[in-house]
Amino acid sequence: MLPFPNAIEGGAGPKTIVFLHGFGACREIWRDVMASLAAEARMLAYDLPGHGQSLECEGMGGAKPAAQAVLADLAARRLGKVHLVGHSMGGAIATLMAFADPDRVASLTLLAPGGFGPEINAALLRRYAAAASRKQVRASLAAMSGPRSALPDHVVDALYRMRTRPGQLQTLIDMAAAMTRDDRQGVIPRAQMDTLDMPVMVVWGAEDPLLPVEQAEALPSHFHLHHVLDAGHMLVEEAPDLIAEIVRRNTRRHGRRLRPPLGAAAS
Numbered sequence: 001m002l003p004f005p006n007a008i009e010g011g012a013g014p015k016t017i018v019f020l021h022g023f024g025a026c027r028e029i030w031r032d033v034m035a036s037l038a039a040e041a042r043m044l045a046y047d048l049p050g051h052g053q054s055l056e057c058e059g060m061g062g063a064k065p066a067a068q069a070v071l072a073d074l075a076a077r078r079l080g081k082v083h084l085v086g087h088s089m090g091g092a093i094a095t096l097m098a099f100a101d102p103d104r105v106a107s108l109t110l111l112a113p114g115g116f117g118p119e120i121n122a123a124l125l126r127r128y129a130a131a132a133s134r135k136q137v138r139a140s141l142a143a144m145s146g147p148r149s150a151l152p153d154h155v156v157d158a159l160y161r162m163r164t165r166p167g168q169l170q171t172l173i174d175m176a177a178a179m180t181r182d183d184r185q186g187v188i189p190r191a192q193m194d195t196l197d198m199p200v201m202v203v204w205g206a207e208d209p210l211l212p213v214e215q216a217e218a219l220p221s222h223f224h225l226h227h228v229l230d231a232g233h234m235l236v237e238e239a240p241d242l243i244a245e246i247v248r249r250n251t252r253r254h255g256r257r258l259r260p261p262l263g264a265a266a267s
Contacts, residue, residue: 002057004073005066007046011038015106015251016079019045020070021236022088022114023179024128024172026052028158029087029236036244041083041251046070048090050171052162062178063089063115063186067096074104083251087111087236088211089179095188098196107199109250111235111243112208115188117215122180124210129176132169134160146207146232155237194220199253203246205231205238 008027011017017037019030027045034043049059049066059069070093074082083106086094091113098105114120128140138156145151163169179185193200200223204213210233216225226246231238 002054004076005046005049005057005059005069006053007044007073009042009044010034011041011043013039013041015040016042016044016082017247017251018070018074018082018084019043020048020084020086020090020093021046021051022090022112023125023175024051024131024159025087026158026162029155031154032152032240033236033244033247036241037248040248046073048093050175052165052168055165055168055171063092064096067093067100071097071101071104080104081106083107083109083247085109085111085247086113088233089114091115092188095193098198099192102196102198105198107201107250107253108196109201109203109247111203112205112211112233113202114211115186116202117212118184118187119212119215120180120183120185121210122183125180126173126176129172130169132163137163141234141237144210144233145238146205146230148230149232149234149238151234151237152240190218190220193223196220196222199250200224201226201246201250203228203235203243205233205235207231208233 021029027047030045047054049057049069059066081104084094091110092115094108098108124143131137131140137160141151202216202223203226204216205228206213207230228239236243
């Protein structure tokens with residue numbers, strides 16, 4: 001078993017941005033976002049425990065062990081402060097990393113993060129976990145996206161290839177069952193969120209069919225919320241240029257003295 005989850009590196013610059021994908025995905029989903037930021041930051045994109053090149057590594061068993069595994073890898077790389085970007089399950093992991101080691105986290109960009117409310121479309125998540133063919137993967141992604149969203153072929157291909165690895169499909173099925181026990185998901189305590197001092201941006205698709213956008217209500221006052229109109233849950237795939245710009249801007253902010261996000265899609 002690998003001691004740390006596997007990551008790819010790219011870019012160069014004075015700051016480090018760490019990307020954490022959602023359940024059932026892999027590090028390749030960040031390709032277009034990373035390309036937009038390559039000239040200004042060093043970047044790491046992880047295959048989280050139970051996924052892709054990290055199918056067998058430390059950190060299996062939920063978001064908290066995964067958060068500890070990524071923190072251990074960052075420490076082994078002798079990295080200082082990093083900017084965390086997490087989608088869905090990766091957003092929950094990023095939040096737990098900030099709780100566990102706030103001095104290491106320069107900013108949080110959370111894309112439709114898991115754990116912000118108990119409601120989850122469990123049947124849809126389980127369907128996605130069990131998607132075995134390229135056609136099934138594409139159909140599951142489409143079902144989680146906005147009605148007018150186009151899905152990049154390279155993402156569909158990457159997620160299909162990942163599922164062909166021995167043991168991967170059953171691992172995803174088992175993980176989905178554990179994550180949606182009683183058709184609910186685990187919840188991150190809101191009181192803990194208020195202790196976070198770094199810039200926090202929460203981004204949510206207005207048409208998210210997996211995690212209700214209402215879970216973004218009643219956030220701590222220093223969190224900033226950006227609604228992406230017409231988008232669903234798969235924000236990285238649906239709007240990579242917008243996500244790159246949101247990450248760029250959030251990594252330039254400092255502490256709680258944040259100004260509201262700009263742009264027509266911001267709430």
